[in-house]
Amino acid sequence: MFNKPVSLAVTILGTTVFAWMAACSSSKETANNSSSNTGGATSSSSSTSLGSGTSSSSTGSSTSGGNSASTLIDDAANPSGQISLRPTGGYTAGYWFTTINDTGGTITPEPAASGGSWSYTTVPSPADASITMAACISGTTSPTLYSEAGEGFNWALEPIDAAADSGVQAAAVQYDISAYTGISFWAYVPPSSPAGTQMVRVLFPDKTSDPRGGVCSLDASTTPCSPDTAQCMVCYDSWEDTPTFNPGWQFVRIEFSELVQLMFGEIEASFDAQHSYGVTFQANGPQQADAGAVPFDFCIADINFITN
Numbered sequence: 001m002f003n004k005p006v007s008l009a010v011t012i013l014g015t016t017v018f019a020w021m022a023a024c025s026s027s028k029e030t031a032n033n034s035s036s037n038t039g040g041a042t043s044s045s046s047s048t049s050l051g052s053g054t055s056s057s058s059t060g061s062s063t064s065g066g067n068s069a070s071t072l073i074d075d076a077a078n079p080s081g082q083i084s085l086r087p088t089g090g091y092t093a094g095y096w097f098t099t100i101n102d103t104g105g106t107i108t109p110e111p112a113a114s115g116g117s118w119s120y121t122t123v124p125s126p127a128d129a130s131i132t133m134a135a136c137i138s139g140t141t142s143p144t145l146y147s148e149a150g151e152g153f154n155w156a157l158e159p160i161d162a163a164a165d166s167g168v169q170a171a172a173v174q175y176d177i178s179a180y181t182g183i184s185f186w187a188y189v190p191p192s193s194p195a196g197t198q199m200v201r202v203l204f205p206d207k208t209s210d211p212r213g214g215v216c217s218l219d220a221s222t223t224p225c226s227p228d229t230a231q232c233m234v235c236y237d238s239w240e241d242t243p244t245f246n247p248g249w250q251f252v253r254i255e256f257s258e259l260v261q262l263m264f265g266e267i268e269a270s271f272d273a274q275h276s277y278g279v280t281f282q283a284n285g286p287q288q289a290d291a292g293a294v295p296f297d298f299c300i301a302d303i304n305f306i307t308n
Contacts (some may be wrong), residue, residue, distance in 0.1 A: 028270035070184065070304035074153070076133035080144075081118035083303075087156035091173055094154035094278060096135055102142035105285070105293060107149050109137070121190055121301055126249035131186060137283075138195070140293040147285030149296060152203075154278035174207055178273040180305035183253040188299040191247040195297035198245045200284040202254055203238040206270050207275035209261070211235045237261045239271040245298050253306065 074083040074096075081096040096118050099109040110116025121136035141147045154172035189198065207213035216235035239259035243252050259271045283296035 029199045037077065039149040043243055047212045067104060069307040071180065073305060074135070075302055076120045076135065079120065081120070081153075083155075084139060087175060089156075090159055091156035091175070092159050092170065093130075094157055094172065096151060096153050097279075098137055098149075098151045100139070100141070100147075100149040102144040102147040102285075104144065105140055105142035105147060105149060107137055107186040112178050113248035114170040121299060123301065124250075126186060127186075129186060129302060130253070131301045134186075134188060136188075136297075136299035137281075138193070138297040140295050141283060141285030143286060143291075143293040145286055145289055145291075147293075148282055149285070150201075150282035151279050151283075151300070152280030155276065171294075172212065172277055174213065174275040174277060176274045177276050177305065179307070180273075181257065182253060182306050183241045183279070183303060184251065184253045184306050185303040186249060186301045187243070187245045187252050188249050189245050189247045190297060193247065193295075193297040195295040196247065198283060198296060199242050200245050200298060201240050201242050201280075201284065202258060203240045203280040203282060204256075204271060205236075205238045205280070206268075208272060209236060210277050212277065213275065215219065239268075255308075 010180070071085075073085045077084055083093045083096070085093050087093055097115070098107050098109050098111050098118075100111065107119055112118075115183050120133040122132060123134045123136070135151055137149070137151045139149060140148050155175040155177065156173050157170040158173055160170050183255050186226070189195065208215045210216070216237075239256075239261055241254045241259055256273055263267070281298070281300055283294070283298075285294050286292060
């Protein structure tokens with residue numbers, strides 16, 4: 001689900017909510033490239049927690065956090081929610097969206113499909129970077145088992161003529177990010193938030209794991225599990241890492257070479273960075289029956305591609 005940009009009369013849609021079949025996984029999938037955490041993934045990210053503070057330096061094409069080289073993805077500069085990345089090949093940069101599955105949950109900003117609109121949030125700056133705005137979400141997941149909520153964006157969209165094609169859906173495209181070795185970003189959890197420390201899944205859908213790639217299946221009932229691997233060739237087993245967000249600010253680096261799958265869907269040898277769609281930051285709902293809804297409250301800022 002994508003929010004309607006202020007500067008363009010365009011509706012940009014995400015993918016459909018998908019429920020995993022019990023024969024292949026005990027979890028279910030939320031919209032646009034996300035999948036639920038069963039606790040089997042191992043976090044491969046590195047992060048440093050920092051207190052809030054001030055800095056007079058500009059983010060821009062940031063090299064904060066000790067990156068040897070970095071390319072800006074988003075610095076919250078565009079109020080419409082369009083990311084700062086300038087895709088090659090004549091494509092248009094993607095837009096931030098929010099998503100939540102199942103009933104009974106809440107999320108702010110509200111998804112575009114529910115009548116909401118995107119907005120960045122003013123945040124206190126970390127000590128080691130000049131950040132004043134961030135992509136923040138807060139709310140509670142549905143009390144339904146394995147429910148999910150999150151925010152994210154596609155790297156690139158098909159170009160359209162806003163004047164001639166008002167109302168036309170701009171399709172996301174597979175984008176080559178193989179020139180980079182990973183991403184970095186700043187994560188913030190308000191110290192007073194009842195959500196406290198949170199494990200957030202950072203998901204990278206690609207050609208094989210996303211239904212838009214035409215490889216995996218949306219219907220597990222017609223895609224039997226392999227008797228040898230207990231594998232179902234179903235969608236949304238995105239490559240991922242699961243860093244822990246603590247109250248306050250922390251700098252996070254995620255290496256593409258260390259991403260993992262949960263191994264319930266279409267299995268790949270490695271993340272296909274040449275055919276990637278985008279990134280989603282996802283909070284998980286209850287992982288045990290009758291555990292109740294789970295609060296979430298975090299912000300993402302100053303996102304960069306990194307090259308080691």
